[in-house]
Amino acid sequence: MYNVTLIKGDGIGPSIMEVAVKIINAASTKINWEEAEAGMDAYNKYGTALPDETLASIEKNRIAFKGPLTTPVGKGFRSINVALRQRYDLYANVRPAKTWKGAQTRYDNVDIVIVRENTEGLYVGLEHYLTKEKDIAESLAVVTRKGSERIVEYAFNYAKENRRKKVTVCHKANILKYTSGLFLDVAREVAARYPEIEFDEKIIDASCMHLVMNPEQFDVIVTTNMFGDILSDLTAGLVGGLGLIPGANIGDSAALFEAVHGSAPDITGKNIANPTAVIMAGVMMLNHLGETVAATKIQRAVEKIIDEGQFVTPDLNPNSKTGTIEMGEAIIAAMQ
Ligand code: ATP
Numbered sequence: 001m002y003n004v005t006l007i008k009g010d011g012i013g014p015s016i017m018e019v020a021v022k023i024i025n026a027a028s029t030k031i032n033w034e035e036a037e038a039g040m041d042a043y044n045k046y047g048t049a050l051p052d053e054t055l056a057s058i059e060k061n062r063i064a065f066k067g068p069l070t071t072p073v074g075k076g077f078r079s080i081n082v083a084l085r086q087r088y089d090l091y092a093n094v095r096p097a098k099t100w101k102g103a104q105t106r107y108d109n110v111d112i113v114i115v116r117e118n119t120e121g122l123y124v125g126l127e128h129y130l131t132k133e134k135d136i137a138e139s140l141a142v143v144t145r146k147g148s149e150r151i152v153e154y155a156f157n158y159a160k161e162n163r164r165k166k167v168t169v170c171h172k173a174n175i176l177k178y179t180s181g182l183f184l185d186v187a188r189e190v191a192a193r194y195p196e197i198e199f200d201e202k203i204i205d206a207s208c209m210h211l212v213m214n215p216e217q218f219d220v221i222v223t224t225n226m227f228g229d230i231l232s233d234l235t236a237g238l239v240g241g242l243g244l245i246p247g248a249n250i251g252d253s254a255a256l257f258e259a260v261h262g263s264a265p266d267i268t269g270k271n272i273a274n275p276t277a278v279i280m281a282g283v284m285m286l287n288h289l290g291e292t293v294a295a296t297k298i299q300r301a302v303e304k305i306i307d308e309g310q311f312v313t314p315d316l317n318p319n320s321k322t323g324t325i326e327m328g329e330a331i332i333a334a335m336q
């Protein structure tokens with residue numbers, strides 16, 4: 001049995017996570033869920049968005065399956081997602097975006113994995129005002145050789161283990177000569193240790209243009225924290241939207257699996273949220289645990305349902321009357 005901390009999260013979180021948990025339970029009897037709270041709802045109830053019980057559960061289980069958590073914009077508590085990544089040193093954020101036959105998009109053949117550095121860069125939280133009037137603000141980015149090396153190593157190892165051919169580092173070393181420059185230097189050094197994998201480097205703004213014009217040229221992308229955050233929403237858009245993209249946050253001694261999207265307050269309570277991203281995060285978790293048979297079973301069923309296009313949520317088929325719950329039921333039926 002694997003003990004997994006389950007955080008259902010805010011907004012659409014509880015509804016999509018319930019569907020995902022049902023599907024995982026139908027495919028594997030080896031997961032023992034330990035439910036814990038975090039996010040805006042926890043904050044309103046307990047005055048903290050990250051209660052001690054939740055931290056104790058993750059500390060003990062070292063594997064968490066998490067729904068989206070709302071982060072207040074511009075004020076209020078800091079992102080719990082960022083806090084968890086930093087606390088458990090979950091340095092590798094892996095976000096795959098692959099074309100689904102059943103999701104209509106501008107491209108037919110996208111298969112990109114973003115490997116985002118998850119603990120450094122501009123998201124370390126070193127921000128403050130420089131004046132009493134709060135009219136000048138400053139933010140510091142931190143990039144270390146150690147942090148850069150382990151994430152680029154992770155990307156190349158991922159490429160090797162998953163039979164990928166190419167790793168592209170996306171950077172802004174022409175302007176950010178120290179922070180992005182260090183990351184690029186280290187990437188070049190690591191790349192030299194993997195001669196069997198093609199290495200490419202692209203400036204981040206040009207990367208965005210190339211991703212939109214010719215996404216098929218990309219395979220694995222490795223980049224710093226904020227660029228990875230932005231690029232992964234872009235790649236989500238290339239394959240059918242945020243409702244489809246899972247994310248794994250991996251460290252040396254803990255791992256947390258979640259959707260790339262947020263709590264989507266605009267569609268909360270309507271039974272229209274697409275559960276695919278969290279279901280595929282569950283697939284990544286099962287693969288991480290070595291439960292590959294269960295993972296493949298779920299993946300095939302999800303592919304079948306999306307390819308058929310009938311029992312999918314309205315973001316994938318605007319004429320569909322299928323809701324979150326019904327899509328989950330169709331996936332379970334397809335697994336039989
Ligand atoms: P948060 O503040 O938690 O980041 P948000 O609404 O600002 O929430 P997202 O939740 O990432 O950011 O949502 C961006 C857009 O994508 C929203 O219009 C939302 O409805 C849509 N969206 C996100 N997740 C899904 C999903 N699972 N299914 C359908 N649409 C989704």
